[in-house]
Amino acid sequence: MNTKELVEQIYKKKSFLCIGLDVDLNKVPKHLLKLDDPIFEFNKAIIDATQHLAVAYKPNIAFYEAYGIKGWKSLEKTITYLNTNYPEVFTIADAKRGDIGNTSTMYAKAFFEDLQFDSITVAPYMGKDSVEPFLSFEDKHTILLALTSNQGAFDFQTKKIEGKELYKNVIEISKSYHNAQNLMYVVGATKAEYLSEIRGIIPDSFLLVPGVGAQGGNLQEVCKYGINDQVGLLINSSRGIIYASDAEDYAQAAANKALELQKQMEEILLFKK
Numbered sequence: 001m002n003t004k005e006l007v008e009q010i011y012k013k014k015s016f017l018c019i020g021l022d023v024d025l026n027k028v029p030k031h032l033l034k035l036d037d038p039i040f041e042f043n044k045a046i047i048d049a050t051q052h053l054a055v056a057y058k059p060n061i062a063f064y065e066a067y068g069i070k071g072w073k074s075l076e077k078t079i080t081y082l083n084t085n086y087p088e089v090f091t092i093a094d095a096k097r098g099d100i101g102n103t104s105t106m107y108a109k110a111f112f113e114d115l116q117f118d119s120i121t122v123a124p125y126m127g128k129d130s131v132e133p134f135l136s137f138e139d140k141h142t143i144l145l146a147l148t149s150n151q152g153a154f155d156f157q158t159k160k161i162e163g164k165e166l167y168k169n170v171i172e173i174s175k176s177y178h179n180a181q182n183l184m185y186v187v188g189a190t191k192a193e194y195l196s197e198i199r200g201i202i203p204d205s206f207l208l209v210p211g212v213g214a215q216g217g218n219l220q221e222v223c224k225y226g227i228n229d230q231v232g233l234l235i236n237s238s239r240g241i242i243y244a245s246d247a248e249d250y251a252q253a254a255a256n257k258a259l260e261l262q263k264q265m266e267e268i269l270l271f272k273k
């Protein structure tokens with residue numbers, strides 16, 4: 001999927017919501033645990049109940065790998081379900097990969113060719129030759145960690161190197177990578193005040209913004225500093241949506257939470273025009 005199609009979907013659904021499918025079997029409704037594949041059944045119900053309110057879904061791979069081969073199968077069924085039933089949604093493998101070139105190529109094959117995700121999150125620490133293997137998949141997107149939502153972001157990302165913060169160096173240098181037009185960037189919702197400077201460097205790029213909901217980030221603040229002509233934002237919420245209820249009504253409860261965010265986004269899009 002290209003960004004033009006993503007923008008069309010945003011205006012059609014009046015939403016730039018990404019729902020994080022971070023499935024923890026300790027948190028899903030107990031009645032699902034009797035089923036063969038509780039993770040997939042949970043995801044399927046959440047997706048069916050929210051697909052008209054969200055433009056993207058982001059399974060965090062850790063939550064699947066934690067359950068071994070069974071978890072990996074649940075992930076495969078989830079991405080196949082999305083691609084078959086809702087091909088218009090943008091899919092993000094939140095895997096935070098990145099390694100020497102030939103290894104990155106194998107990671108890219110795993111998530112782009114085998115699992116058929118539209119995009120993957122990648123850690124920039126190993127530099128150009130660790131990121132370009134992902135970018136060489138021309139119809140896919142690589143989402144580079146720029147300024148993350150957690151407290152540890154201040155350990156390295158905001159430290160200055162030759163007078164400039166590391167996260168700004170990451171963004172600026174990555175613009176020279178081969179196929180850089182297929183880059184998106186992660187900026188945490190908890191760091192909204194940094195967004196105007198970030199927009200100064202990458203006015204047109206899409207940003208994946210996690211951290212609203214459970215981590216306390218504020219949607220209005222993020223939009224105030226981060227929205228651009230093409231919207232340019234995918235706002236992720238995981239726990240705040242998918243664990244709205246641990247009873248049989250969990251999918252409807254998730255849809256209600258997604259609707260709350262979608263309504264706020266609709267208002268922001270109206271105001272923007």
Ligand SMILES: O=C(O)c1cc(=O)[nH]c(=O)n1[C@@H]1O[C@H](COP(=O)(O)O)[C@@H](O)[C@H]1O
Pocket residue numbers: 020022060094121147148149150186187188210211212213214215236237238239240
């Ligand atoms: O790359 C990410 O998605 C990510 C980057 C970041 O800076 N902070 C962050 O929370 N995330 C992910 O976004 C999701 C946030 O989940 P909630 O806090 O439950 O909404 C998790 O899957 C995190 O791993």
